[in-house]
Amino acid sequence: MKAVVLQVQNVGKSFRDYGSEWRRFGSWFGMHSSNVKDHWVLRNISFAVHAGEALGIVGQNGAGKSTLLKIITGTLGATEGTVRASGRVAAILELGMGFDPDLTGRQNSEHVAGLMGFSRAEIRTLLPRIEAFAEVGAYFDEPVRTYSSGMQMRVAFSLATASRPDVLIVDEALAVGDAYFVHKCFKRIREFRDEGTTLLIVSHDKSAVQALCDRAVMIDRGRLVADGSPQEVLDFYNALISEKENSTVRQSRQEDGAAVTVSGTGEAVIDSIWLEDAAGQRVEFVGVGDPVDLVIRVRVESALARLVVGYVIRDRLGQAVFGTNSFYTDQVIENAQTGDQFEFRARFPVNLGVGTYSFSVALSSTETHLVNNYEWRDLALVFTVANTQRTTFVGMAWIQPQITISPCGRADASVTRIGAGQEARVPDGRSPS
Structure with missing residues (x-):
């Protein structure tokens, strides 16, 4: 087990509303008033992060994510609880935080690097790296007030990552x-991760969380409500967004331990879902490029003016590969009655790379389940793609090219096709090194 580098224990933060400046002034001298109110934005937040681990923090706007990061970095004090961090912590929080708009990018980098604990000699070494990575050109020696938000982010990120930190915290800056x-x-973040840096990232970009993080936590209304794999937590987050009252979200675990998230009003439900091959047989394993039918059986529980059926194919990290629905294809079901049943059938070639994939399925009234969510089901069906007939390739998608190679220089150059037991040759007859 790797060492814990960050421990957040029962952290809470409240902002006090005195109602008037006189009551605030009186509180300095021990005077108390019943009109003073505490507004808690965080309460009972606890989690631990190990060395080299990447943790994503998700939640809706106003949930308390940024407040938590400010407490972790020490720029804001906690009302209750403790935070213990080991090693050097670098953070990119609010855009341009700590920058003086009248100083140049170079001067701000020198100043902030000093506040981060670097010596003058270290700063002289780091400045060329910061300037080179930021790629803002002559603007590096212009006042920051002349920068665009993107240029500020370039300098801020370059500064925070000029030297590999033990813990890197990024809050939506990207x-x-x-x-x-x-x-x-992201390339630099991945390099740091490979070298042992612990990562905390707050992002509404689900793909970034799924691609970078080993684990995710979710904060809702100031409290920690989920802690698990990125896909599990993001499925739960997506369900909570669609259910404003949070009353119909359900999570269960399959035999393999995967968490299945289901939400919706239940006015229409998914009876069954499966894949068929070209012969009409149900399959769980398919070949690259093989034609399949995705079949979804739907039952209507209450009369609906409009019913839209949609699906998303996701990779093993939960990232969306492809999605569509019957609204986009102009096949909306109208005036569905209680007890009606429908079969949705989507035929397509499996132009995917080798690996395991899943379907998320949605029943709604429009192109988005955020309006009327009858049922949203993640991990509704899992299937595996194998390469049994196609030319060897890498990646998530099978995009078979037609490749031609012809000489542009020497007329005697040739291209040799390598077959079984055949060795590639360069034009002069020598074996390639």
Whole structure:
């Protein structure tokens, strides 16, 4: 078991409303008033993070995620509970936090690096790295007030990660970056992870949480309501978003331990779901590129003006590979009556890479289940893709190319097809090294 590098124990935070400045002033001298109210934004938050682990923190806006990170980094004090962290902690919280708008990017980097505990000699070494990674050009020596939000993020991230920290905390900062720099940031984060850095990331980007994190926790209304695998927690998060009253969300575990999340009003329900091969046989294993039918049997429990059936194919990390529904295909069921049953059949080639995939299925009234969610079911069906007939390839998708290679230079150059027991040759007859 790896050592615990971050321990959050029963952390709570309240902001006191005095009602007037006089009551606030009086409180400094021990005067108390019954009109003073405590507003708790966090309560009883506990979890531990081990060395090298990546933890995602999810929750709706206002749930208390950013407040928790500020407490962990020490920029905000907790009302109750304790936080213990070991090693050097680097954080990217509010965009441009700690930057003076009248100082240049270089001057701000020197100043903030000093506050982070680096010596003058270390700062001189780090500055060229910060400037090179940020790629803001001449703006590095211009006042930060002239920066766009994306440029501020570039400098802030470059500064926070100029030297590998023991713990890296990122709070939605990457949401404002351009696609190129965000990819660059994630590459650095993955490199740090491989080298042993512990990661805490708050993001509404589910793919980022699923791709980067080993584990996730969910905060709802200031309390920790879920702690588990990223897919399990994000399924629960998605269900809570669709159910504003949180009254119909149910989680159960399959025999293999996977958590299945189901939510909805139950006005329409999924009776059964399966995959068929080209011969009409039910299958759990399919070959790359093979044609299949996804079959969903739906039963109507209450009369509905509109019924839309949709599905999403997800990879083993829970990331969406492909999704559609009968609203997009202009096949909405109208005026469905109690007791009606429908069979939804989607035929497609399995142009996927080798691995395990799952279907999430939704019954709703429109293109989104966030309006009227009759039933949303994650991990409704799991299937495995194997490569038995196709040319060897890597990746999530099978996009078979037609490749041609022809010489552009020397006329005597040739391309040799390598077959069984045949050795590749370069044009002069030598074996390649």
